[in-house]
Amino acid sequence: MLAKEKLKRISELSKKSKLEGLTKEEKKEQQSLREEYLKAFRKGFRDHLHTIKVVDEEGTDVTPLKLKQSKERRSKN
Incomplete structure (x- = not known):
């Protein structure tokens, strides 16, 4: 997951954006941090999915x- 400092900065930029607006540099920083956050979130979610096994009654x-195949590809890497 993302460092606490980066999450805090995302929140600060979001709040500032709503209150007074962002400079071009801040908008670029915000976009970069959002992309980094989403990348980390998706990786964590994917990792979690690979631990799941579905069993009927x-x-x-x-x-x-599709999940089985993804697990197999991951284990080969």
Whole structure:
């Protein structure tokens, strides 16, 4: 996940944007921080998905094929 300082800065820029507006440099910084945040979020979410196994009432593995394939590709890397 993103460092606390960066999350704090995202919040500061968001608040400033709503209150008084941002300079061009601040807008670029905000966009860069948002992209970094989303990249970290997506990685964490993907990592979490790879820990999931779906099982029906009878104990049969019914994990979607796409997820199984993604897990296999990840384990090979």
